[in-house]
Amino acid sequence: MTTHTIELTTRDGGQLRFECADDQDLLKAAANAHIVLPSQCGQGNCGACYADVTHGDFTLGKHNAAALPVGEAEKGGTLLCCTFPHSDLQVSLPFDHDRILLGEIQIRNAEIAAVDSVGENTLRLELCLTPNEDSGSGAEFEPGQFMELEVPGQDIRRAYSLSNTANWEGRLEFLIRLQPGGLFSTWLWEQAAVGQALIVHGPKGAFGLTESGLRPRWFVAGGTGLAPMLSMLRRMAEFQEPHPARLYFGVNRVEELFCQTELKALQTELPQLEVVFCVWKPDALWQGFRGTPVDALAEDLANTTVLPDIYLCGPPALIDAAEAVTRARGIPDKQVLSERFLPA
Ligand SMILES: Cc1cc2nc3c(=O)[nH]c(=O)nc-3n(C[C@H](O)[C@H](O)[C@H](O)COP(=O)(O)OP(=O)(O)OC[C@H]3O[C@@H](n4cnc5c(N)ncnc54)[C@H](O)[C@@H]3O)c2cc1C
Numbered sequence: 001m002t003t004h005t006i007e008l009t010t011r012d013g014g015q016l017r018f019e020c021a022d023d024q025d026l027l028k029a030a031a032n033a034h035i036v037l038p039s040q041c042g043q044g045n046c047g048a049c050y051a052d053v054t055h056g057d058f059t060l061g062k063h064n065a066a067a068l069p070v071g072e073a074e075k076g077g078t079l080l081c082c083t084f085p086h087s088d089l090q091v092s093l094p095f096d097h098d099r100i101l102l103g104e105i106q107i108r109n110a111e112i113a114a115v116d117s118v119g120e121n122t123l124r125l126e127l128c129l130t131p132n133e134d135s136g137s138g139a140e141f142e143p144g145q146f147m148e149l150e151v152p153g154q155d156i157r158r159a160y161s162l163s164n165t166a167n168w169e170g171r172l173e174f175l176i177r178l179q180p181g182g183l184f185s186t187w188l189w190e191q192a193a194v195g196q197a198l199i200v201h202g203p204k205g206a207f208g209l210t211e212s213g214l215r216p217r218w219f220v221a222g223g224t225g226l227a228p229m230l231s232m233l234r235r236m237a238e239f240q241e242p243h244p245a246r247l248y249f250g251v252n253r254v255e256e257l258f259c260q261t262e263l264k265a266l267q268t269e270l271p272q273l274e275v276v277f278c279v280w281k282p283d284a285l286w287q288g289f290r291g292t293p294v295d296a297l298a299e300d301l302a303n304t305t306v307l308p309d310i311y312l313c314g315p316p317a318l319i320d321a322a323e324a325v326t327r328a329r330g331i332p333d334k335q336v337l338s339e340r341f342l343p344a
Pocket of ligand 1: 040146158159160161162174175176177178179180181182183184185186205224225227228315339340341342343344
């Protein structure tokens with residue numbers, strides 16, 4: 001067995017180094033060195049640990065071809081969870097240093113503080129973390145990140161994005177679409193109640209705000225893909241960030257809309273925020289945008305001269321369609337950030 005040195009460079013120029021044996025994948029070797037990189041499935045299926053190898057030789061093991069952007073593998077694009085080194089490697093990471101956890105992923109006890117229906121098949125779940133020695137009562141995370149919630153009594157977890165912002169009271173808020181027959185969905189709908197205990201893993205993930213001067217920020221959300229957008233917009237409001245901001249929020253039918261009151265409240269705190277509610281199959285009375293949020297994005301991009309940073313979240317099909325629109329408009333890939341709500 002030979003060991004190789006792996007050098008990581010983050011988008012904001014941060015550098016990290018660890019050792020990896022040739023029969024080990026980079027993601028696990030990094031975690032063994034207490035460098036926890038953003039990832040999800042760990043099996044080459046989701047694409048969340050995408051990175052570029054800029055120097056060195058490696059094998060890309062068994063993976064789902066759809067998890068790698070088209071044409072990227074030829075240019076050194078890889079998935080860290082199935083990358084095995086044959087030499088020292090230099091790897092460029094598509095996120096900033098603050099998305100890397102140096103240590104171990106936190107596992108914390110929490111209690112349900114509220115569980116409410118907010119729209120057809122959509123619940124708002126609020127948890128309160130139990131204080132512990134390391135973190136006290138605080139809920140520390142970056143806007144855009146997600147947590148994994150354990151299905152009570154089973155060694156199974158489901159990923160959900162946080163919709164609030166970091167706070168000292170230990171509050172975690174999620175917006176959850178109930179999936180028919182889903183394990184966590186069924187538990188949440190049939191059994192969850194205030195005061196019940198839950199175990200949470202995280203925070204995790206690299207999705208979040210990037211700093212690029214005062215470029216406009218446009219957010220495109222499908223359904224509960226609104227959650228991380230709310231978190232980012234709430235952070236912008238807390239910090240009074242002046243970037244022009246626009247949110248395209250899409251659902252299929254009017255009855256599925258939710259968080260309208262929260263978005264109105266946010267607009268008073270963040271007055272430059274424009275919100276475009278999009279309904280794909282509206283009734284005759286609907287006065288907002290008729291179509292998908294990607295249709296609305298395409299119309300507005302055709303009429304703008306300053307190309308905004310684009311944040312996308314929701315079902316993979318929505319993200320693929322939006323990426324096709326941003327590419328056609330000439331927005332550089334590095335200005336387009338996304339989180340795909342893949343099934344577990
Ligand atoms: C990083 C990340 C963040 C996420 N954040 C959120 C969030 O904030 N809110 C939210 O509602 N969801 C979110 N999801 C999606 C959520 O984790 C999955 O939908 C999860 O599988 C639901 O768990 P479940 O136990 O209810 O259903 P499961 O038992 O996992 O699935 C039951 C059935 O529903 C299908 N299914 C499950 N999820 C989906 C889906 N998303 N699309 C289509 N079919 C599906 C499955 O294929 C299966 O047939 C996120 C996913 C990821 C990867």
